[in-house]
Amino acid sequence: MKRTFLLIALLAQGLAGCTQLTPTEQMIKDLDYLNKKIQRQFDSFTPIVKDNFQSEIATIKSNLSNLKPYEFPCEIMRVLSMLKDGHTELNIGQLKVGFHRLPLLLYNYEGDFRVVGAHENYAELLGAKIVSISDTPIDEVFATLKKRMSADNDKEYLHAGPGYLILTELLACMSITNDPQKARVSFESTNGDLIQKNFEGLTAEEYQNGNWRYARESEPPLYLSNRKDSYWYHWLAKEGVMYVHISRLNNQKGTSSIKKFTSTLFEEVDQKRPFKLIIDVRLNNGGNYNLSRPIVEAIKEREWLNQKGKLWMITGRRTFSAASAMAIFLIKETEVTLIGESGRTHPNQADNNEYMSLPYSDYLIEYTTKIKKHWPERPQLTMIPVDIEILPDFESYRQGRGIVMEYILKQ
Template sequence: MSVNVAAQSVAEWRQDIGILTGKIEQYHPLPWAKISRGAFVGRAEEIKASLPNWNRERIILELMKLVASLRDGHTGILLNNQNSFNLWFPVRFEKFHDGLFITAADTKNSGLLGAKVLHIGNLDAGSAYSQIGKIFASDSDHGLARSATNYLSNAVILKTLGIIDSQRLLPLEVLLSDGTKREISAESAAWRMGFNLSYFKTTVPTNNGTKTIFDDKLDSLPLYLSKVIPSRVPYWFEYVPDDKLIYFQYNNVTNWNKEPFSDFTKRLFKTYDEHVSEIDKFVIDVRFNSGGNGYLLPPFVREFVLRRDSLPRGKLYIITGRDTFSAASNFIGRMLKNTTAITVGDIAAGPLNWCSDTVRFDLPNSHLMVNVSTMFWQEGHATDSRGYYPPDYYMPTTFKDYLSFSGPVLEAIKNNEAVSLKDVLFNEGVEKFRAELQRRERRCGPKEVWFPYTSFDLALYALLTLAPAGKMDEASEISRLNTVLYPEDMRAWYFLAEINEQRGELKEALESYEKLFSIEPHIPEARSSYHNLMLLITFNDQGRGGLVDLYKELKKKHPDEINEGTLNTFGYQLLRGKKIQEAIEVFKLNVDLHPDYANGYDSLAEAYLNAGENELAVKNYKKSLELDPGNNNAKEMLKRLQQK
């Protein structure tokens, strides 16, 4: 339903704003995850106060900005039924890693095809893109490219945001494909609001004839564009014997009326099973998949799990892109948890933890259509709040590659170049890892932009994969990198301290703990480890005398933390490290300082037992039992020793 609304009163707008805020709080599972309620409500009140000074279009865009501040790509205000926005410029803008480009236009402006946009109206192209990005729903800035095409050509939006001075003309400065700069102005015309431009790669907001960068290439498109241009097929695959691969392009998580997804799944895996010995790579391309029905995914993912033995690491790949979103990210998360898939391509707009399953309602006075998420999905680690998904092997989408109609991502997979950094570190060591990290930075820019792993992910990989495999140099390398990438994450410093301690780098471990405490001083387990480490370093350097002095000093400073149990724990740390005589010395010191500490004698007895000094063990078990007649461990150990 299109809406032509008469002027609304301020009171009616305020009522709509109140309903909008109420609906978000009522339905959204995590409305204040990225912005505080106070900040959101405060901005809503500012909008209410400014209502008398703004026209309808300005009010709508300010409300769109307000909802977009939630940073939920599924929750936003739609303009589909707002006739006052049905004025467009006949050019299609698309954002790539190397800039903003014109990929389609009406025939009058076809000379602009392939041009790089330098300025739009009053702003440089990057600033104009950023201004547009503030009004629509996205989970992060990486999600802007997915929807910017829907708004950059709209004359009303550009004028209302102050990017252009007149709704009639769009002044552009462009860099043409021949390297020359040109200033032009495109004229606006009415076009029925659709806001689905980004999905259909050849759509231009005009009723006139159009030209695209693909028009003379339709017979020679690369594999990944062959079923996207001019129209999109929901899912299809091709077995390519010459390349020893099966290529499956998954463009929409849906049940296609021409072939239900369950039937397609059977046909896909029948082909794979028949040629499994001849297939080196199974490639799943979701770079153009913006979602759909995620409930279709579990049985499909199960088919890959059933074939885990025939799909080892290095055989199964998922290609991601700027349009990868919602149920497509759901698919990626499930595959990463259940298979050995390596992800390759551009950063996905959709995160692995997200809100979706929207409810749509109309505001009663303005008739604005609003989508609000009602469910939270978690397919990534609980600590992953980035709002996007960076693949294992990052290959940004450039217009140069797009225009050349090449398929560099698929070529990287076929040539075994698409390797995860984790695999490089585990299989090739620290030096190769450093070299590869530097190579990727030279090619892709600062690692902070594209680095694929969260802090907790790095910590787990160091502690649960590298360290148990005896790869302590590698564990140290990735733990140090963790603190460089995430210097304010307490876990990064905590785990680096533990790795340093395991490597025997005690002073470095002490420094890591101190950095941890500068971020978060109130972690009892960490403080206990820190104090034990101080005791160990002092004991190693200064012997018993230094240990006594430090213990007394710490006990005076931290009477609630340092006691006989501290020395006992330290003694066991030595005992577990097979430093039996040192442990005996510490336990003896403990009972000397705390002669009524029953457990201290029990621990000393255990250390003597480990040293083969049974008589001294018996003596100290008896002393422990004398102080604590209920010590069942001492009773049992004495019984065993006396039977020998």
């Protein structure tokens, strides 16, 4: 009996060995799965992009033997960008991809990539501008990166680009560097000095757990004062202004629903009768736009509040998806004034998105499954325009100033 069980076990191991896929075969399976999902479920107003996608998938499959392992996710990122949809992407910075990082936090201010955060042993770089990576000027690096990014409009590049520029394997994929875990970067300091650093890429854990230093020299402005709660409000008694911050249009676990939050908020609004109501969605990257309807309806019910100069919405380059739909609701149905920076959403494109995990690499991919024209009266738009544009600048960030709020409060 023991011999029988042993023979069965050995046979099972042998069969498992026969069916085990090679790395190349696994990549082919992932690509086939991705293409099948896109062809069946991806929705677009320009169907030809799906044909182009399928053709490029075939090209990638024919070249797999020449790819280095870290180049495979780069190719998936690139081919998804061909669908020309900001909701459809592989976020190549996700942990499952495993790319290494430079110990920097970047932000694009007025066309410059500034170091706004760094591990403490690179604190001298705080506030510096990137000049080049290896011998490639930063503008050329950024132009190369944009060709691989999924985007609805140019604001996506400003929002997500800084995070991608610190991924060492991605820099190697773009032929900016030769080593996928090293990078030589040149900076111009705030004093105008040229600084050159050779970096070793860090794992995501090493990056996250480093001792961070930041370029901001004072307390953060109001909109950054509470990063824990997805929705909250603050009464500015001196100014007679109600400030509402919504960073996600999903009901947050452990707290009131957005509907209940709205009820509580407007009970206080009715009591305080503010001179201005400010709704800030500049950090909001989406959710369920239907959850914004109670706020929109509550404003419409209050004629004394729904007036030009009283009702404001702040948007920014991060503003996306459901938050942009909320902005459209307010533009079309109320007397809101939009201020700040236009967001990264096309107003007449994605309406619903889903996620897939590739069967072998386990990369998580987001993709659009339903499209809708939220603003069909403005078909030419690629982004939602603001009434008053106030772009972020480094000096205001460094000083901890909220320049958009400053403007509104002076009106």
